Structures are given as C-alpha cells and as structure tokens.
Amino acid sequence: MSSIGTGYDLSVTTFSPDGRVFQIEYAAKAVDNSGTVIGIKCKDGVVMGVEKLIASKMMLPGSNRRIHSVHRHSGMAVAGLAADGRQIVARTKSEATNYESVYGEQIPVKELAERVASYVHLCTLYWWLRPFGCGIILGGYDRDGPQLYMVEPSGVSYRYFGAAIGKGRQAAKTEIEKLKLSELTCRQGVIEVAKIIYGIHDEAKDKEFELEMSWVCDESNRLHQKVPDELLEEAKAAAKAALEEMDAD
Amino acid sequence: MDQSIQNDLNAPHSMGTTIIGVTYNGGVVLGADSRTSTGVYVANRASDKITQLTDNVYLCRSGSAADSQIVSDYVRHFLHQHTIQLGHPATVKVAANLIRLFSYNNKNMLQTGLIIGGWDKYEGGKIYGVPLGGTILEQPFAIGGSGSTYLYGFFDQEWKEGMTKEEAEQLVVKAVSLAIARDGASGGVVRTVIINSEGVTRNYYPGDALPLWHEELEPQNSLLDILSSSSSGPDMMIS
Numbered sequence: 001m002s003s004i005g006t007g008y009d010l011s012v013t014t015f016s017p018d019g020r021v022f023q024i025e026y027a028a029k030a031v032d033n034s035g036t037v038i039g040i041k042c043k044d045g046v047v048m049g050v051e052k053l054i055a056s057k058m059m060l061p062g063s064n065r066r067i068h069s070v071h072r073h074s075g076m077a078v079a080g081l082a083a084d085g086r087q088i089v090a091r092t093k094s095e096a097t098n099y100e101s102v103y104g105e106q107i108p109v110k111e112l113a114e115r116v117a118s119y120v121h122l123c124t125l126y127w128w129l130r131p132f133g134c135g136i137i138l139g140g141y142d143r144d145g146p147q148l149y150m151v152e153p154s155g156v157s158y159r160y161f162g163a164a165i166g167k168g169r170q171a172a173k174t175e176i177e178k179l180k181l182s183e184l185t186c187r188q189g190v191i192e193v194a195k196i197i198y199g200i201h202d203e204a205k206d207k208e209f210e211l212e213m214s215w216v217c218d219e220s221n222r223l224h225q226k227v228p229d230e231l232l233e234e235a236k237a238a239a240k241a242a243l244e245e246m247d248a249d
Numbered sequence: 250m251d252q253s254i255q256n257d258l259n260a261p262h263s264m265g266t267t268i269i270g271v272t273y274n275g276g277v278v279l280g281a282d283s284r285t286s287t288g289v290y291v292a293n294r295a296s297d298k299i300t301q302l303t304d305n306v307y308l309c310r311s312g313s314a315a316d317s318q319i320v321s322d323y324v325r326h327f328l329h330q331h332t333i334q335l336g337h338p339a340t341v342k343v344a345a346n347l348i349r350l351f352s353y354n355n356k357n358m359l360q361t362g363l364i365i366g367g368w369d370k371y372e373g374g375k376i377y378g379v380p381l382g383g384t385i386l387e388q389p390f391a392i393g394g395s396g397s398t399y400l401y402g403f404f405d406q407e408w409k410e411g412m413t414k415e416e417a418e419q420l421v422v423k424a425v426s427l428a429i430a431r432d433g434a435s436g437g438v439v440r441t442v443i444i445n446s447e448g449v450t451r452n453y454y455p456g457d458a459l460p461l462w463h464e465e466l467e468p469q470n471s472l473l474d475i476l477s478s479s480s481s482g483p484d485m486m487i488s
Binding site: 102103104105108110111143 | 331334335336340342343345346347350371385
C-alpha cells in the first residue's frame with residue numbers, strides 16, 4: 001500500500017480525498033524500517049524480544065537498550081525512532097507512578113495501554129507536532145493475568161496473544177502463529193522467541209545484530225526484568241542450532 | 250443560661266457518634282449509632298451515618314457532619330469516574346486511598362474520622378480506618394467516634410478471627426449499644442450494613458429493641474403510651 005499522497009501529505013491535520021492521513025502512514029514506515037520486535041503471551045506470562053541491529057562494531061554490547069521497564073509489573077519494547085521512544089517510555093513511567101499515588105494500587109495494564117495510546121494519538125492532532133515514529137509492544141502482568149498490547153503511531157492499541165513490528169514482522173507473525181501459546185510456559189517462550197528472531201534476521205541485507213529479551217511471569221515473581229543470563233545463553237544456543245539445522249537441509 | 254443554649258444551638262453539627270467496621274469470613278459488617286448533636290441539642294436522632302460510595306463500598310462517618318459529607322461526595326464522584334474508566338467495580342483499597350488523600354491534603358480544614366468497608370473480588374471483605382489527620386490503616390476491625398473510647402477493651406476481648414455473618418453483626422450491635430449506654434453523644438438507633446459477594450443488606454435496630462446494660466432502667470409508665478393506647482384520651486388530669 002505505498003502511494004504518494006501528493007499535496008495531502010504535508011501536514012498531519014490534512015485528510016486526503018480518500019480519507020487517509022498520510023503523515024501517520026509515513027510515521028508507520030519509520031517503524032517498518034527498524035529491527036524486528038516481538039512479543040508473545042504465554043500461559044504464565046509475557047516474553048518480549050528485540051532484534052537490535054548494531055550500527056557500529058565499536059558499540060558496547062548491552063548498550064542502547066530497546067526494552068524498558070515502565071513499572072514493577074510491566075515493560076515496553078520500542079521499534080522505530082529511538083529518541084521518540086525515549087519520550088514515550090518516560091511518559092508511560094510517569095503515568096504509572098501517578099496512578100499509583102492517586103489510587104493506591106498498581107496501574108492495570110489495560111489502563112496503562114490506553115494512556116500510552118492516547119498520548120501517541122495526541123501527537124497526531126496538531127499541526128505543530130509530528131506523530132511519534134515508534135511502534136510499541138507493552139507487556140505486563142496484573143491482577144487479571146498476563147497481557148500484551150501493541151500501540152501503533154496512529155494511536156490505536158489492541159490486545160494480542162502475539163505481536164510483531166519492524167522489518168521482519170511478516171515472517172515473525174507467521175512463526176508466532178505456529179506456536180501453541182496457551183500451552184507454552186515463559187521458559188519455553190524465551191527459547192521460541194530467540195529462534196524466531198534468529199530465523200528472520202536477514203544476513204545479506206542487515207548487519208550484525210544483538211538479541212535483547214525480557215519477560216514478566218510467575219517465575220520472575222510478576223516483575224518485569226531482563227531474561228536471566230543463563231536462560232538467554234541457552235536460548236541463543238538453541239536458536240543458532242535451529243538455524244544450522246535449517247541451513248543443513 | 251439562655252446565652253449558653255443559644256451558643257450551643259449555633260454550634261456546628263457534630264456527630265458524637267459510635268462507628269464500627271468488622272470483617273468476617275466472607276465480607277464486612279459496618280455499624281453506627283444515629284445521633285447528630287449540635288452542642289447538647291440532638292439535631293437528628295435518626296441519622297444515617299453509613300453512606301454509600303459505590304455498589305460494593307460503604308463509609309462510616311464521624312466528627313463534623315458537614316466535613317464528612319463533603320469528603321464522601323467528592324470521593325463518590327471520583328470513584329464513579331474511575332469505575333467507568335476501569336470497566337469494572339473499584340476495589341475497597343482504591344476507595345480508601347482516595348478518602349485518605351482528601352483527609353490528608355486538607356487536614357488543616359477537616360475534622361472527620363472515617364471507616365471504609367466493602368467487598369471486592371480480588372481481596373474479599375476489607376476494612377480501612379482513616380482517622381483525623383489522614384492516616385490509612387487496613388485493619389480486621391476498626392472503631393471510631395466519641396463512643397469508641399468505651400469499646401477498646403470490649404473488642405480486645407470479644408474480637409475473633411473468622412466469625413460468621415450472624416456473629417459479626419451481633420458483635421457490632423452489642424458494641425454500639427454498649428457505647429450508646431455510656432456515651433452521651435451517641436444514641437438513637439443502631440444501623441448496620443452487611444457487604445459480601447452476594448450484595449449489600451441494610452439492617453435497623455430501634456433504640457427500644459437494644460439490650461439494657463447494668464443498672465439501666467426499663468422504660469417506665471410513659472404518658473405517651475397512655476395517650477396512644479386509649480382512644481378517648483387520658484382518664485386523669487394532672488393539675
């Protein structure tokens with residue numbers, strides 16, 4: 001669906017004759033060009049993974065974090081323009097702590113997703129602001145169980161079992177659909193996410209990448225945190241092994 | 250003599266009060282007396298001090314009548330908005346937290362002690378005390394108001410974990426009637442509200458149905474009884 005809306009695409013406050021706002025669609029393209037981000041909801045929690053494309057060999061591994069904790073019980077992974085993402089993460093953290101100081105309990109993940117979505121949407125309403133060039137996957141675990149939400153630059157937010165954004169999202173979605181998520185534990189989910197990300201990474205087109213993963217599940221005491229190092233290494237090893245198997249065919 | 254009565258009549262309405270909130274196995278029971286006093290004058294002998302905040306959370310009010318009404322009105326409004334936004338009933342904890350934010354942030358102007366009680370599907374029956382000053386304390390039972398001073402020892406002895414609904418309500422009624430017997434600023438009827446997973450039940454115990462304690466007298470021949478029972482009026486005229 002790539003058409004150029006000549007004349008109707010200069011401002012986010014202009015509709016085209018066929019009812020589209022092109023600036024928002026262009027913002028979505030910024031997301032599509034970034035490294036893949038995946039989230040899945042397993043039976044006991046949520047796992048998120050990011051294919052961090054490394055721009056320069058001189059970057060320290062582990063820097064440029066793409067997954068952030070926004071509250072004790074939830075985290076968000078950002079795809080697209082990193083600086084825009086930082087802004088959204090800061091706002092989300094502030095919404096979460098503010099809710100807790102007024103209502104005395106942790107913000108329900110559904111409410112948090114709605115607040116992120118309405119903040120992103122806000123920036124599509126005024127001509128002096130540009131839309132955020134970020135797609136967000138928000139995973140959290142509250143009283144109503146583990147939940148996964150995705151927020152697009154247009155400001156829509158839906159709840160998902162599995163979601164993917166960025167370059168390899170089509171391939172990733174196909175792989176996610178093959179998984180039986182309702183039977184997977186987060187431990188198994190971490191391995192699967194690693195396999196998917198390694199599998200969709202395009203050696204030819206893209207440079208090196210670093211895998212960053214986080215989870216929030218019963219095993220992590222319902223706290224959002226980085227996947228423990230040994231499990232991460234185990235996942236990476238399994239993913240590499242699976243790749244070799246495929247190559248061997 | 251006239252001067253002091255005049256002053257008292259213009260004094261702000263205060264609810265001397267005895268208020269109680271008790272958890273039991275499956276919900277909570279809230280209880281209160283019904284006397285609102287302006288000085289020594291009883292402005293309302295049948296007031297309802299247990300106010301509704303949401304379908305599942307109620308509030309016992311003590312101290313200044315005006316202050317406690319205003320706080321409960323504000324919190325009811327915000328809780329209503331919160332429920333709409335959330336899409337399901339607010340928890341007792343959230344209601345209690347909103348009450349204490351008001352009480353704490355306006356502590357210089359308010360004089361009201363509150364007991365919040367309710368039931369929600371996550372935590373079950375819960376009681377929160379928010380006394381003067383705006384502390385919030387979650388307790389298995391809470392007492393408040395001027396009449397509560399006479400009940401501390403009573404509850405220390407009589408309170409039990411895991412009571413049934415009937416035991417809890419009987420405990421509350423007994424306690425309020427004991428406080429009414431000793432506290433001049435508490436009196437009238439005893440109202441109770443029981444909240445559990447099935448809903449809310451309001452009960453009313455008229456003053457003359459309450460047990461008499463130690464040295465209290467039975468009501469004697471009352472002119473009112475004579476007047477109301479016979480149709481033709483009093484046989485005797487008292488000159």
